Amino acid sequence: MATNVAASRLQGTGTNALELDGVGRQFGALAALSGISMRIAAGERRAVLGSNGAGKTTLFNTITGDFNPTSGTIRFFGEDITTLAAHERIRRGLRRTYQISQLFTNLTVLESVYLACRGVSRRRYSLLRPRASDGAMAQAESIVHAVHLDGEKDAMVGTLSHGQQRQLEIALALAGAPRFILFDEPAAGLSPTERRDLIDILNALPKHIGYIIIEHDLDVALRVSEYVSMMHNGRLFKEGTPEEIENDPTVQEIYLGGGHRHG
Amino acid sequence: MTDLTLNPTRNRLQSQNWIEKAGIGHILLALFLLIYPAMASDFFLTQIGGYSLVLGMIALSLMLLAGYGGMVSLAQITVAGAAGYVVAIFGENNSGVYGFGWPWWIYGPLAIMIASMMSALIGWIAVRTEGIYTIMITLAVATACFYFAQQNYALFNGFPGYNGLRAPEFFGVYWRDPVPFYYLCLANAVVAYVAVLYGARSTFGLTLQAIRDNQRRMRAIGFNVTAHKVFAWWLAGLIAGAAGILLVWFNGRISPGTIAVGPSINILVIAIIGGLRHPIGPFLGAVIVVLMQTFAIDLVGAERFNTLIGLVFLVIVFISPDGILGLWERFKPQEGRDNWRSFKKAANKSENQGRNA
Numbered sequence: 309m310a311t312n313v314a315a316s317r318l319q320g321t322g323t324n325a326l327e328l329d330g331v332g333r334q335f336g337a338l339a340a341l342s343g344i345s346m347r348i349a350a351g352e353r354r355a356v357l358g359s360n361g362a363g364k365t366t367l368f369n370t371i372t373g374d375f376n377p378t379s380g381t382i383r384f385f386g387e388d389i390t391t392l393a394a395h396e397r398i399r400r401g402l403r404r405t406y407q408i409s410q411l412f413t414n415l416t417v418l419e420s421v422y423l424a425c426r427g428v429s430r431r432r433y434s435l436l437r438p439r440a441s442d443g444a445m446a447q448a449e450s451i452v453h454a455v456h457l458d459g460e461k462d463a464m465v466g467t468l469s470h471g472q473q474r475q476l477e478i479a480l481a482l483a484g485a486p487r488f489i490l491f492d493e494p495a496a497g498l499s500p501t502e503r504r505d506l507i508d509i510l511n512a513l514p515k516h517i518g519y520i521i522i523e524h525d526l527d528v529a530l531r532v533s534e535y536v537s538m539m540h541n542g543r544l545f546k547e548g549t550p551e552e553i554e555n556d557p558t559v560q561e562i563y564l565g566g567g568h569r570h571g
Numbered sequence: 572m573t574d575l576t577l578n579p580t581r582n583r584l585q586s587q588n589w590i591e592k593a594g595i596g597h598i599l600l601a602l603f604l605l606i607y608p609a610m611a612s613d614f615f616l617t618q619i620g621g622y623s624l625v626l627g628m629i630a631l632s633l634m635l636l637a638g639y640g641g642m643v644s645l646a647q648i649t650v651a652g653a654a655g656y657v658v659a660i661f662g663e664n665n666s667g668v669y670g671f672g673w674p675w676w677i678y679g680p681l682a683i684m685i686a687s688m689m690s691a692l693i694g695w696i697a698v699r700t701e702g703i704y705t706i707m708i709t710l711a712v713a714t715a716c717f718y719f720a721q722q723n724y725a726l727f728n729g730f731p732g733y734n735g736l737r738a739p740e741f742f743g744v745y746w747r748d749p750v751p752f753y754y755l756c757l758a759n760a761v762v763a764y765v766a767v768l769y770g771a772r773s774t775f776g777l778t779l780q781a782i783r784d785n786q787r788r789m790r791a792i793g794f795n796v797t798a799h800k801v802f803a804w805w806l807a808g809l810i811a812g813a814a815g816i817l818l819v820w821f822n823g824r825i826s827p828g829t830i831a832v833g834p835s836i837n838i839l840v841i842a843i844i845g846g847l848r849h850p851i852g853p854f855l856g857a858v859i860v861v862l863m864q865t866f867a868i869d870l871v872g873a874e875r876f877n878t879l880i881g882l883v884f885l886v887i888v889f890i891s892p893d894g895i896l897g898l899w900e901r902f903k904p905q906e907g908r909d910n911w912r913s914f915k916k917a918a919n920k921s922e923n924q925g926r927n928a
């Protein structure tokens with residue numbers, strides 16, 4: 309599988325879900341990102357690794373439009389989305405989770421997921437209450453089930469445990485019909501059981517949904533991705549299959565050498 | 572809705588009979604309001620009852636924006652005033668300027684439409700800001716409108732404004748007579764109240780509360796946050812506009828004084844004294860402030876009146892940041908406590924109880 313993906317990348321066949329060309333982001337004098345170019349095929353599952361402050365989250369923010377890059381272009385399924393409004397990118401099938409959960413503390417779990425389904429469909433301005441038979445509501449129920457939150461579906465988000473909030477983050481990214489998802493350290497702070505759950509959820513995603521996952525825990529990263537990109541100081545410095553990355557001397561030195569961080 | 576429950580986020584779609592749906596609190600309140608004219612003098616009916624309902628509606632439009640949307644506006648009386656000026660210009664007045672004498676069923680909807688558009692416009696300006704800056708920018712808009720109305724004679728008839736506005740007569744009733752006016756205000760207030768209560772759980776209501784909680788996340792699930800906020804302002808403008816019409820029928824006049832900074836802050840005080848957590852709050856606040864305005868002036872004099880209302884405001888905010896509603900919440904039985912402000916406390920509490928057990 310991994311080799312297939314690598315091969316298709318080399319041949320450049322098919323549409324790419326994401327194409328980044330020379331993407332950079334300055335914060336004042338700090339270049340949080342510079343010259344990032346990458347191609348990710350539709351349906352590909354990619355891990356991004358890198359030390360703290362490497363620019364991984366910043367990369368996600370520029371892709372989803374939380375803020376725009378200061379240089380370069382970003383294409384999503386062939387369309388230039390570099391300066392498109394964030395919500396427009398979402399409606400085109402891009403999704404994300406946040407490293408620090410961004411949730412609606414005063415809504416219930418089901419309401420949150422329902423909104424996420426509604427956000428990419430019609431009748432967003434409806435002044436009627438959603439019916440149980442509403443398509444978006446039905447989808448929300450099934451997503452809540454998929455992330456193992458059935459028991460909590462009527463609980464206020466603010467009362468959830470950390471692990472449950474992380475699951476809800478994922479649920480919000482699964483709503484609608486995602487084509488490509490950016491997961492920002494979904495496993496951070498999870499217990500070993502919750503981690504296993506997470507891996508199951510990711511592996512159970514439909515095959516056409518590609519994603520990038522930022523993950524400090526190599527064991528998790530390697531189990532849910534086919535290809536790995538390494539970042540350091542705002543640059544991409546190495547791409548390869550999990551095996552290539554694990555055995556690469558520079559990677560070992562920069563990233564693994566210091567002993568990789570758990571959580 | 573069970574009782575006057577203050578936790579709007581927990582109601583599930585359950586099959587209930589209409590008594591359970593409306594809640595015993597609502598039914599008792601409705602009964603009281605319906606038979607109130609039988610007990611009250613004309614003064615209490617109009618100056619207290621009708622006026623409180625009108626101010627309550629304007630404060631309700633603020634509650635909608637602030638409580639659900641997290642946008643505190645000081646321009647709600649300005650929006651109501653816009654409707655009032657439309658009534659003066661297109662209806663009848665004694666000021667000898669304009670007063671086209673159109674029937675109420677044309678100028679009424681027109682007034683509400685213009686007020687709501689104006690509200691949307693103010694919202695469109697204000698949604699670029701957050702928190703305290705929203706308050707500042709809406710205050711700036713309100714102040715600008717006040718001075719403009721005061722200096723512009725061509726349209727607003729300047730300082731004197733318009734006098735001699737008359738409520739309409741139809742179905743053989745003069746709607747400014749105490750009993751009809753009270754019921755007219757009550758009907759409007761009930762429609763607005765029920766609409767807000769129902770709408771809070773609607774798709775758009777949830778959207779608005781989600782925007783209040785986390786705008787960034789809302790964008791990241793596909794919502795155009797700015798457009799949704801502006802829509803909320805437009806909806807609030809419908810309520811404030813309708814109230815504005817009633818207000819000028821009540822006063823019989825409109826002048827820049829109606830939309831001055833004082834009245835605009837008054838609306839904020841009403842909403843905060845009552846509580847921003849449930850649409851009943853603004854009406855409670857309005858009754859309290861109107862009663863104080865009517866009777867405290869006799870006791871302490873007009874001069875010290877503002878000091879008094881300021882003190883009451885401080886005391887209430889000090890003991891309960893959620894206004895009267897918060898007080899009610901604190902002293903009522905356990906069950907309703909897990910609302911959106913205090914659910915953390917409640918959660919900690921039950922956790923502690925679990926630990927102790």
Ligand SMILES: Nc1ncnc2c1ncn2[C@@H]1O[C@H](COP(=O)(O)OP(=O)(O)OP(=O)(O)O)[C@@H](O)[C@H]1O
Nearest residue numbers: 335338340358359360361362363364365366367407
């Ligand atoms: N909004 C911002 N304003 C200023 N500097 C920022 C901002 N966001 C990120 N940075 C800086 O950009 C650099 C990259 O940050 P980023 O969050 O992308 O790192 P990361 O790889 O996600 O790290 P971590 O593993 O800790 O999440 C850091 O030096 C950070 O301080």
Ligand SMILES: [Mg+2]
Nearest residue numbers: 364365366407
């Ligand atoms: Mg990060």
